[in-house]
Amino acid sequence: PERTLSAQQQDDIVSGGYWYVPPARDADIAIVCMGALTPEAIVAHEEVSRDFAGAGLLVLTSPDRLHADWLQAQRERGRTTGVVDRSPSPVERLLGILSRDARIVTVMDGHPLALSWLGSVRGHRVVPLGIEKFGQSGDIQDLYATYKLDATAIIDAVARAV
Secondary structure, three states: OOOOOOHHHHHHHHHOEEEEEOOOOOEEEEEEEEHHHHHHHHHHHHHHHHHOOOOEEEEEOOHHHHHHHHHHHHHHHHOOOOOOOOOOOHHHHHHOOEEEEEEEEEEOOOOHHHHOOHHHHHOOEEEEEOOOOOOOOOOHHHHHHHOOOOHHHHHHHHHHHO
């Protein structure tokens, strides 16, 4: 897309995720999405923001990279010798703006547990959405509705989370 990115936004994209819609400081709701379901998450976020001002929308570009950097930061903090780097990992920095009691709804076109680790970063409650079974055929909108991955399902997940 045509857009101007700050150096921080460029770093975030390369590091594994960026705030498509940054949350307000201490926001209580965030939607985290990736891949093909990003348009559904954008529609859901627009609706959710009417009731939860300041809700954020985080788009993941590489959950694997975010997870690996987070694990490395955890290992570094656990070392008892030498200089320990206490700077937050990219995912800690991204989620650090949310309130401690924030609820996170994750949505991806893969198994829902693949992003549930995000709750361990800062102890947030996570409602994961994803595909748990395979074999259905149909058009994209019908499949998203069947697998509870459409904007309506994301909005319902936010409602359950709070």
